[in-house]
Amino acid sequence: MSTTExxxxxxxxxxxxxxxxxxxxxxxxxxxxxxxxxxxxxxxxQWSIDQLETFWQAVWDYCGLVCETPAERVxxxxxxxxxxxxPGMRLNFAANLLxxxxxxxxxxxxxxxxxxTRPVLRKTYAELKADAGALEAFLRSQGIGPGDRVxxxxxxxxxxxxxxxxATSLGAIWSSASPDFGIGAINDRFGQIEPAALIVVxxxxxxxxxxxxxxxxxxxIASLPSLKTVISVPQLPDQPPVPGDKVTLWQDAxxxxxxxxxxxxxxxPEHPVYILYSSGxxxxxxxxxxxxxxxxxxxxxxxxxxGDVGPEDRFLYFxxxxxxxxxxxxxxxxxxxxxxxVDGSPGYPDLGFLWRTVAEERVTHFGTSARFIxxxxxxxxxxxxxxxxxxxxxxxxxxxxxxxxxxDWIYDDGAPKALLGSxxxxxxxxxCFVGACPLLPVRRGEIQCRFLGVDAAAYGDDxxxxxxxxxxLVCRQPxxxxxxxxxxxxxxxxxxxxxxxxxxxxxAHGDFIEFTEHGGAIIYGRSDATLNPGGVxxxxxxxxxxxxxxxxVKDSLVVGRQVDGDVEVVLLVVPAEGQALTGExxxxxxxxxxxxxxxxxxxxxxxxxPDIPYTRSGKKVELxxxxxxxxxxxxxxxxxxxxxxxxxxIRERLEQAGLLPAG
Numbered sequence: 001m002s003t004t005e006x007x008x009x010x011x012x013x014x015x016x017x018x019x020x021x022x023x024x025x026x027x028x029x030x031x032x033x034x035x036x037x038x039x040x041x042x043x044x045x046q047w048s049i050d051q052l053e054t055f056w057q058a059v060w061d062y063c064g065l066v067c068e069t070p071a072e073r074v075x076x077x078x079x080x081x082x083x084x085x086x087p088g089m090r091l092n093f094a095a096n097l098l099x100x101x102x103x104x105x106x107x108x109x110x111x112x113x114x115x116x117t118r119p120v121l122r123k124t125y126a127e128l129k130a131d132a133g134a135l136e137a138f139l140r141s142q143g144i145g146p147g148d149r150v151x152x153x154x155x156x157x158x159x160x161x162x163x164x165x166x167a168t169s170l171g172a173i174w175s176s177a178s179p180d181f182g183i184g185a186i187n188d189r190f191g192q193i194e195p196a197a198l199i200v201v202x203x204x205x206x207x208x209x210x211x212x213x214x215x216x217x218x219x220x221i222a223s224l225p226s227l228k229t230v231i232s233v234p235q236l237p238d239q240p241p242v243p244g245d246k247v248t249l250w251q252d253a254x255x256x257x258x259x260x261x262x263x264x265x266x267x268x269p270e271h272p273v274y275i276l277y278s279s280g281x282x283x284x285x286x287x288x289x290x291x292x293x294x295x296x297x298x299x300x301x302x303x304x305x306x307g308d309v310g311p312e313d314r315f316l317y318f319x320x321x322x323x324x325x326x327x328x329x330x331x332x333x334x335x336x337x338x339x340x341x342v343d344g345s346p347g348y349p350d351l352g353f354l355w356r357t358v359a360e361e362r363v364t365h366f367g368t369s370a371r372f373i374x375x376x377x378x379x380x381x382x383x384x385x386x387x388x389x390x391x392x393x394x395x396x397x398x399x400x401x402x403x404x405x406x407x408d409w410i411y412d413d414g415a416p417k418a419l420l421g422s423x424x425x426x427x428x429x430x431x432c433f434v435g436a437c438p439l440l441p442v443r444r445g446e447i448q449c450r451f452l453g454v455d456a457a458a459y460g461d462d463x464x465x466x467x468x469x470x471x472x473l474v475c476r477q478p479x480x481x482x483x484x485x486x487x488x489x490x491x492x493x494x495x496x497x498x499x500x501x502x503x504x505x506x507x508a509h510g511d512f513i514e515f516t517e518h519g520g521a522i523i524y525g526r527s528d529a530t531l532n533p534g535g536v537x538x539x540x541x542x543x544x545x546x547x548x549x550x551x552x553v554k555d556s557l558v559v560g561r562q563v564d565g566d567v568e569v570v571l572l573v574v575p576a577e578g579q580a581l582t583g584e585x586x587x588x589x590x591x592x593x594x595x596x597x598x599x600x601x602x603x604x605x606x607x608x609x610p611d612i613p614y615t616r617s618g619k620k621v622e623l624x625x626x627x628x629x630x631x632x633x634x635x636x637x638x639x640x641x642x643x644x645x646x647x648x649x650i651r652e653r654l655e656q657a658g659l660l661p662a663g
Contacts, residue, residue, distance in 0.1 A: 007516065010411045011419055011442035021438040023305045026062055041439045041449060042519050049455040052477055056085075056297060056453060063300040065334075066099055067091035067293075068266040075478065080505055081495055083478035086269040086293045093273045093292050094132065094169035095264035100311065100336040101125040108311075109338040112361060113157040116205035116344035117236055121158050125336075128161065129262065135166035135231075137257030138248070142229035144197050146171030146265060149275065151195035153179050153186060153217065154321050155204055155343040159233045159250060163199045164330060168273055168292075169262040172197075175275040178322035179204045179235070181616060183216050185639035187223055188284045189277050193487055194226035199250075201235035202242050207345040210236060217242045269293030270484045276324055276427045279615045279640055286494065287487030290430050294480030298431050298453075299331035306451060307394060307421070308438045309365055311336030317367030317396065318342055318354060323617040324427040325367065325398065337365075346372055355383035358392060366415075367396035369618050370406065370422075374548060377409035378576075384416050396421045396436065399618050401523045401541040404445035405549045422447045424523055426509065428499070429481045433473065433509065434521040445545075446520035454479060456521075458513050463503050470514040470539065472527050475507040482507065512539045529622040531560040533567045533600050540622060543571065543603075546596040547589060552579040557612045558603070559626040561659065570629060570659065571603035572650065574612055581608035609653045611646035618642070629654060631661035 018024050027038050035054075038044040048055040053074035069090035076084030101110070106126035113121040123131075144150065150167035154160040154176055167174045175193060177186050179201050190198075198221065203212040221230055221244050232241035233250045241249055248256075270291040277285035303309045315332045316339075319325040332339050340361050346354055346368070355376075358366050376383075383389065395410060395418045402422045410420045421436025424447060433456045434447045442448060450456045458471030465471075475482075486495045502508035512524040524530070524539020531538050540558045547556045555574040560567040571589070573581055586606050593601050613621040624647060626632075638644035654660050 007443035007446050007520065009441040010407055010444050013419075013438055013441070017438050021308045022310060023308065023438050026305055027439075029062055030058060041437055045450055045452055045519075048452040049477060052453065056480065059301045059305070059453070060297055063297075063304050063334075064099070065096055065296060065300060071269070071293075078478055080478055080507060081482070081492060081500060083482065084270070085291070085478075085480050089269045089293055090266035091269065091293060091296070092169065092171075092264040092266050093296060094165045094262060096296055097165060097331065097333040098125070098129050098132070098262070099334065101129040105311065105336055108336070110333065111158050111161055112338060112340045114340070114342045114344075114357065115155060115157055115235070116208070116348065117210065123158055128165070128333075131162045131254055132165035132169060133260045133262040134254045134257035135162055136169050136262055137260035138231075138253040139166060139172070139197055139229070140170060141256065142197065144170065144172055144228065146267065147272075148172045148196040149193045150174055150197045150199070151190045151193070152176040152199040152321060153181075153220070154199055154201055154233065155179060155235055156320055156326060156341045157343050158341070159199065159201075160321050160326070161330060161333075161339070161341075163231075165262070167197075169264055171265040171267045171271065173272045173275055176321040176326065178320040178616060179213060180206065180211070180320075181322060182639040183220050183223075185616075186220055188639065189287070190220075190224060192284065192287050193275055195224060196226060196228045197231070198224065198227055198229075199231045199233060200242055201233045202239050203236040205236070205344055207348045210239075212236060212239050214240060214242050218244055221246065267292055272484065274327055274430065275487060276327065276430060278427060279617070279619070285640070286498065288427060288483045289485050289487055290481060291484040294482070294484075295430055296331075296334075298429075298479065298481035299328065300334060301452060302328070302431055302435070303332055304335055306432075306436050306438075307365060307396070309335045309337050313337040313364040314340060314362055314391070315365045315367075316340040316342065316354075316358065316361070316363045318346055318369075318372070319367075320617070324430050327430055329367070347375075351376060351379050352381055352383065355381070355387055355389075359383075359387040359389055362391040364391050365394045365396065366392060367398070369399035370397050370402045371399060371618055373397055373406045373410065373414070374403060376414065377406055378551070378554075382413040384413055389415055389417075392418050394419045394421055394436065396423055398423045400620065401525070401544070402445075403545050403548060407442070407444045424511070424521075428483065428509070429479060431481045433475060434513075440519075443518075443520055446516060446522055449519050450515075450521070456515075458515055459503060459506070459508070463506075470512055470522075470524055470537075472502065473509040473511040473513040473523075474503060475509065479507075512537075526622065529559070529626065531558070531567055531569055533560070533569055538597075538601055542597050543569070543593060543601055546593045546601075547571065547573070550585075550589065550592065552576050552585055553589075555612045557620055557622060557625060559622055559629055561605070561629050568604035569601065571606045572609045572612065572625070572653075573606060574609060581606065605657065605659060607653055607657050607659070609646075610649050611643060613644070613646040613650070614642045615640060616642045625650060629659060
C-alpha cells in the first residue's frame with residue numbers, strides 16, 4: 001500500500017484560504033516582485049532553500065520587522081556551526097514584539113491571563129508597553145544593564161510577559177523556569193548563568209490546590225550570589241511575598257518606574273535574547289543561547305506565514321514558562337494578536353476547561369500537546385458538538401508524535417473545521433523543522449511539510465539522504481534560530497558534540513523521521529531511543545501508535561533491553577482506571593502490534609506499571625528507563641522529572657519481573 005493510500009486527506013484548504021492566508025499572500029507578493037512562479041508550496045519551499053539569503057530577507061521585509069541599522073547582508077559566514085546572520089544589523093527584540101502597540105492598535109487586548117489563583121486579567125497593548133517600560137526603568141535603577149541575565153520563576157501569565165519585554169528592551173537576557181520545579185532543578189539552570197535579577201512568584205495554584213513556596217524561593221535567592229535585585233509577584237494574593245533584603249514587591253517596582261517608556265536599546269544580531277535549557281534528565285541541563293535577530297525572523301516566519309497568525313487573531317497555547325513553547329507563544333505579540341495565557345492544570349476543573357476557554361474567548365489559534373489531545377479522545381470529549389468553536393481556525397500540537405486516531409478525534413469531535421497543525425522542532429532551535437502550512441491538505445497521521453527555509457532531510461548511517469523510509473532528521477543549511485552558542489562553552493566543543501559530530505557540517509537533530517512522497521513527515525521518536533531488535537531499527541512511536549489507542553491502556557513506554565548482543569523490546573503499560581494487565585490483554589496488545597506494525601515490533605516482555613516518567617514539559621523519559629533496564633551506572637537528574645517517583649515504581653516492577661541486571 002502506498003504512503004498516499006495509507007494517509008487519507010482529512011482537511012483541505014478552501015480557495016479563500018489559498019488566496020487570503022498570509023502564506024498565500026506572501027507567495028503572491030514574491031511573484032509580484034519577479035520571483036517564482038510558484039505553482040505550489042513545494043516549489044516555494046525549494047526556492048526558499050535554493051535562495052536562502054533572498055528568502056530570509058523577504059521574510060524580514062514582508063513581516064514588517066524593524067531594526068535601527070540594516071544588515072550589510074543576510075548571511076556572512078555560512079558555516080555550521082558558526083553561521084553569521086544579518087552582520088552589521090542593530091535591533092531590539094522587544095521593539096519588534098511591541099511594534100503594533102501604538103496608534104490604532106494601542107487599545108486592543110494584548111494579554112488575557114487566566115490562572116487558578118486570581119481573576120482573569122485583561123491588558124491592552126498600551127498597558128503592556130507602559131508596564132514593560134516601568135519595569136525596565138526599575139531594573140536599570142538596580143544596576144541591571146545589557147548582557148545581564150534576568151531570570152524568572154514565573155507562571156504563564158502577564159508578569160512573565162512584562163518581565164521578558166522589560167529585560168529584552170534594555171538588552172538583558174531573559175531566562176525562565178516554572179515555579180513547580182524543584183529548587184535543585186532551578187539552581188541547576190540559573191546557577192550556571194548567574195542572573196543579576198530574579199522575578200519570582202510567591203507560589204502557584206494547580207488542580208484546585210494552592211502551593212505557597214516563599215521559603216523555598218528564599219533558599220534559591222540565597223544560593224544565587226550574583227543577584228542584585230529580586231521582584232516578588234503576588235501569584236497567591238492572600239499569601240505573603242518572598243522574603244529577603246533584596247526583594248521588592250511587583251507593584252512597587254512598577255510604581256517606581258511608572259511613566260518611563262521602554263528604551264528599546266539596540267543590540268547586535270547575535271546578542272543573546274533567551275537562554276533555554278535541555279531537559280537535564282541525565283545531568284545538569286545544557287544552557288542553550290539564542291540570538292536576537294535569528295530567533296525573531298524565524299518566529300515571524302513560523303507564526304505569521306505557517307501559523308497564519310495576524311492582528312485580528314486570538315492565540316492560546318497551553319504551556320509553562322519552563323518550556324520553549326512559552327517563548328514561541330510570546331512572539332505572537334509581534335503579529336498584533338491577542339495572546340491568551342492559561343496557568344494551572346489543563347484538567348481543572350475538568351478536561352473540558354481549555355475547550356470552553358477556546359469557545360468563550362473566540363480563540364482562532366489553539367495550541368496544546370499531543371498528550372492532551374489523546375487524553376480528550378480517551379475521555380470521550382466532544383467539544384465540537386457541545387461548544388461554539390466557529391472562530392477556531394488552527395489547532396497546533398507538539399511535544400510528541402500525534403497518533404492517527406487523534407487526527408480522527410479532532411475531525412470527528414474536536415475541531416472539524418480547523419487545520420490540525422502538528423509541529424516538531426525543539427528547544428535547540430526554539431522553533432520547528434516541520435509543521436503546519438495553510439496551503440496544504442492535512443493527511444491523517446502526517447505532519448504537513450518541511451518549513452520554509454529549512455533544508456531538512458532524513459539521513460542514513462552512511463551520511464546520505466534516505467530516498468525511501470526513515471532516517472535521522474538533519475538540517476543541511478544554516479537556520480537563523482540555531483543557537484549562537486551554549487553558555488560557558490567558549491570553544492564551542494559541547495555545542496559541536498550536541499549537533500554536528502554525527503554528520504560533520506550538518507545539524508543532526510536526534511529525531512527518527514520519514515519524509516513521504518507528497519512532502520509530509522512522520523516522526524517515529526527520538527533516534528537515541530530507537531530500538532534495534534534483530535538489527536532492524538524501529539521507532540518507539542510505531543509501538544505507541546498501536547498501544548495507546550487500546551481503551552484498556554492509559555499510558556505506555558517502550559525501551560530496548562540488551563541481551564546477548566541483541567535487543568528485546570520491553571513495553572511498560574499503565575492500565576486505564578478499573579483495568580488490569582491480564583493475559584488476554586497482553587495477547588491482544590501483541591496481536592495489534594504485530595498486525596499494525598510488524599512481528600519485529602512485538603514486545604518480548606509487557607509489564608504493568610503504575611506510572612510513566614515525564615519531563616516537566618510533558619515528554620516521556622525513555623532513556624532513563626532504558627539505562628535502568630540495561631544497568632547503566634549513569635545517574636539521572638531526578639529534579640528534571642515532573643514525577644520522579646515513577647522511576648522508583650518502575651524499578652520495583654522490573655525487579656519483580658526479573659528484568660533488571662544482576663547486582
